Amino acid sequence: MNIVVCVKQVPDTATERKLRPDDKTLDRDAVDGVVNELDEYAVEEALRLKEAHGGEVTVLTMGPAKATETIRKALAMGADKAVHLSDDALHGSDALSTSYAMAQALKKIGFDLVILGSESTDARTGVLAAMLAERLGAPQLTLARKVEVNGSAIAIERITDYGYDKVEATLPAVVSVVEKINEPRYPSFKGIMAAKKKPVEALGIADASVDASAVGLAAAYSEVAEFAAAPPRAAGTIVKDEGDGGVKAADFLASKKFI
Amino acid sequence: MSEILVLVEHVDGEIKKVTLELLTLARTLGEPSAVWAGPGCGDAAKAKLAEYGADKIYVADSDEVVNYVVAPKAELLARLVADKSPAAVLVASTIEGKEVAGRLAVKTDSGVITDAVGLGEGFVADQSIFGGGVNVRSRVTKGTPIVAVRPNSTAPVAAAGAGAEEKVEVAPSEAARAAKIVERVKEEKGARPELTEAAIVVSGGRGVGSAENFAIIEKLADSLGAAVGASRAATDAKWYPHQFQVGQTGKTVSPQLYIAAGISGAIQHRAGMQTSKTIIVVNKDPEAPIFEIADFGVVGDLFQVVPQLTEEIEKRK
Numbered sequence: 001m002n003i004v005v006c007v008k009q010v011p012d013t014a015t016e017r018k019l020r021p022d023d024k025t026l027d028r029d030a031v032d033g034v035v036n037e038l039d040e041y042a043v044e045e046a047l048r049l050k051e052a053h054g055g056e057v058t059v060l061t062m063g064p065a066k067a068t069e070t071i072r073k074a075l076a077m078g079a080d081k082a083v084h085l086s087d088d089a090l091h092g093s094d095a096l097s098t099s100y101a102m103a104q105a106l107k108k109i110g111f112d113l114v115i116l117g118s119e120s121t122d123a124r125t126g127v128l129a130a131m132l133a134e135r136l137g138a139p140q141l142t143l144a145r146k147v148e149v150n151g152s153a154i155a156i157e158r159i160t161d162y163g164y165d166k167v168e169a170t171l172p173a174v175v176s177v178v179e180k181i182n183e184p185r186y187p188s189f190k191g192i193m194a195a196k197k198k199p200v201e202a203l204g205i206a207d208a209s210v211d212a213s214a215v216g217l218a219a220a221y222s223e224v225a226e227f228a229a230a231p232p233r234a235a236g237t238i239v240k241d242e243g244d245g246g247v248k249a250a251d252f253l254a255s256k257k258f259i
Numbered sequence: 260m261s262e263i264l265v266l267v268e269h270v271d272g273e274i275k276k277v278t279l280e281l282l283t284l285a286r287t288l289g290e291p292s293a294v295w296a297g298p299g300c301g302d303a304a305k306a307k308l309a310e311y312g313a314d315k316i317y318v319a320d321s322d323e324v325v326n327y328v329v330a331p332k333a334e335l336l337a338r339l340v341a342d343k344s345p346a347a348v349l350v351a352s353t354i355e356g357k358e359v360a361g362r363l364a365v366k367t368d369s370g371v372i373t374d375a376v377g378l379g380e381g382f383v384a385d386q387s388i389f390g391g392g393v394n395v396r397s398r399v400t401k402g403t404p405i406v407a408v409r410p411n412s413t414a415p416v417a418a419a420g421a422g423a424e425e426k427v428e429v430a431p432s433e434a435a436r437a438a439k440i441v442e443r444v445k446e447e448k449g450a451r452p453e454l455t456e457a458a459i460v461v462s463g464g465r466g467v468g469s470a471e472n473f474a475i476i477e478k479l480a481d482s483l484g485a486a487v488g489a490s491r492a493a494t495d496a497k498w499y500p501h502q503f504q505v506g507q508t509g510k511t512v513s514p515q516l517y518i519a520a521g522i523s524g525a526i527q528h529r530a531g532m533q534t535s536k537t538i539i540v541v542n543k544d545p546e547a548p549i550f551e552i553a554d555f556g557v558v559g560d561l562f563q564v565v566p567q568l569t570e571e572i573e574k575r576k
């Protein structure tokens with residue numbers, strides 16, 4: 001089975017993230033880049049499926065040159081190779097153009113299964129997997145907490161408001177995973193060493209048949225009109241419980257008219 | 260005034276509160292038309308939609324629309340966008356609502372904005388990003404604006420609309436029927452309000468210690484008519500079902516009041532509750548990061564503080 005895992009480099013959530021004042025895009029240079037947390041679960045699931053069914057796991061990342069660091073991490077976990085879609089023209093792409101560029105790259109790579117995280121920690125739109133399914137004309141098996149492949153049949157448990165749905169489809173398909181699905185492995189020392197020699201193919205937009213006028217900030221379908229740091233939350237009142245903590249909390253609730 | 264499509268969220272024929280919020284918001288910007296996907300749009304439902312300002316109600320009364328993952332709903336909306344040329348489409352910014360919005364954006368070649376917490380003239384949306392650290396105003400610049408609005412972004416206000424029903428015949432395309440829902444598994448729910456919609460949420464974390472102990476959290480929630488939430492530590496330990504998880508990979512809630520007991524306040528948890536209007540914390544560790552965003556915090560043992568608080572609330576009712 002030919003599995004492609006989409007891995008996004010995102011700023012470490014522990015650092016302060018900012019928008020650039022000039023073009024109002026995320027300042028990716030200012031912060032350390034890490035693998036989007038949920039994408040580690042996506043990589044893990046891809047590795048488990050490969051271990052069970054054979055095949056190959058390819059990492060696909062769209063992002064600046066710096067993203068090679070996180071590609072190596074995914075390779076160190078055990079993925080076989082990577083494709084790095086990188087081009088200055090892609091800077092500032094919104095969800096529409098990101099999904100377009102990635103769909104083009106996926107068509108070039110070829111796949112039986114595409115696995116994504118269900119949401120990134122930076123933009124958090126949670127739309128990419130659905131958009132890829134739409135663009136690729138492949139079944140949308142998103143928000144999976146369990147994935148089972150049997151020949152060309154694939155079944156998932158999709159989390160919902162009330163529990164979960166059992167969903168069935170036929171490969172090729174697009175899957176997105178939630179963190180309940182597995183526990184990602186840590187790269188071993190051997191894995192880290194091996195990752196250094198694994199092939200990373202650099203893909204420019206022309207290589208992926210991506211139309212330059214349809215990506216990047218200028219082609220975006222939406223714009224940030226303005227932004228500002230949120231006013232800091234006013235410091236709260238903290239009390240130590242001296243046998244009356246519950247009563248004091250009730251007093252606070254009463255002062256705010258909740259009771 | 261121009262037409263605005265609002266995708267109705269409904270369960271077992273009941274309309275979710277977020278839909279009434281979206282209708283309220285849509286009324287300030289145009290004439291709302293409700294779009295009902297699937298069976299179950301009874302007279303009571305139609306009356307409710309009209310009560311909150313729906314001028315038209317498009318009903319696609321077919322199992323086919325809901326028996327496949329997301330795609331048929333996006334197809335239905337895309338068809339209405341083509342036929343009616345609305346000024347905008349509003350959906351609830353829930354995990355599924357966002358997926359519908361995403362597919363619709365691709366189909367109609369339109370921009371999409373997710374996680375809006377407000378929407379104003381020109382469909383300029385307010386977003387709160389980076390865990391609440393930055394406020395953004397953004398807008399769609401191409402196609403029909405598609406905006407996913409978070410529950411609790413506005414208070415629902417009734418104002419009658421005509422509520423004229425228009426049936427829509429639908430037959431999802433083959434592509435839209437590629438991912439079939441073969442079974443819906445309902446895990447316990449109870450009579451509490453839905454987590455993302457609740458005005459008050461009471462959440463428990465690892466500090467609660469066991470599934471049985473969650474009764475303490477539930478009692479406090481019930482005394483306030485609140486929903487119950489949980490941290491990932493609590494859902495991973497199977498003390499509480501996953502659909503009640505609040506955070507990065509759970510539900511994003513933005514209630515009037517959020518009470519966190521025995522939760523440390525990891526960034527992934529905060530990502531799901533930081534926009535709550537008022538936050539109360541009970542934690543025995545004064546260094547727990549959750550205190551940084553508390554409006555009121557009690558440093559103490561939740562097994563003492565929470566039952567006392569519940570008792571006190573009952574007393575003052």
Ligand SMILES: Cc1cc2nc3c(=O)[nH]c(=O)nc-3n(C[C@H](O)[C@H](O)[C@H](O)COP(=O)(O)OP(=O)(O)OC[C@H]3O[C@@H](n4cnc5c(N)ncnc54)[C@H](O)[C@@H]3O)c2cc1C
Nearest residue numbers: 006062094095116117119120123124125126127128372373
């Ligand atoms: C704060 C903020 C808000 C934004 N809001 C909007 C908005 O409302 N509308 C809009 O159109 N755009 C928006 N954008 C732009 C958006 O970041 C990009 O379009 C992005 O590429 C896709 O969004 P996402 O990361 O939210 O994807 P999600 O759908 O949240 O990501 C899901 C999965 O897709 C995969 N993935 C995503 N991006 C990549 C990548 N570059 N390479 C490899 N795999 C990837 C990963 O597996 C990831 O887990 C926003 C950007 C920021 C920084």
Ligand SMILES: Cc1cc2nc3c(=O)[nH]c(=O)nc-3n(C[C@H](O)[C@H](O)[C@H](O)COP(=O)(O)OP(=O)(O)OC[C@H]3O[C@@H](n4cnc5c(N)ncnc54)[C@H](O)[C@@H]3O)c2cc1C
Nearest residue numbers: 037464465466490491492506507508509521523528543561
């Ligand atoms: C990909 C990914 C996604 C994630 N998504 C989520 C998510 O959606 N939601 C989420 O919540 N987390 C999420 N997490 C996990 C997150 O990082 C934290 O591990 C988690 O939130 C911790 O839960 P907790 O606060 O209940 O537990 P802990 O961090 O262990 O905190 C327990 C707290 O309880 C206090 N306590 C203990 N006993 C008592 C007592 N008797 N009285 C009072 N206080 C007491 C302690 O002082 C401590 O502060 C995610 C992590 C990853 C990697």
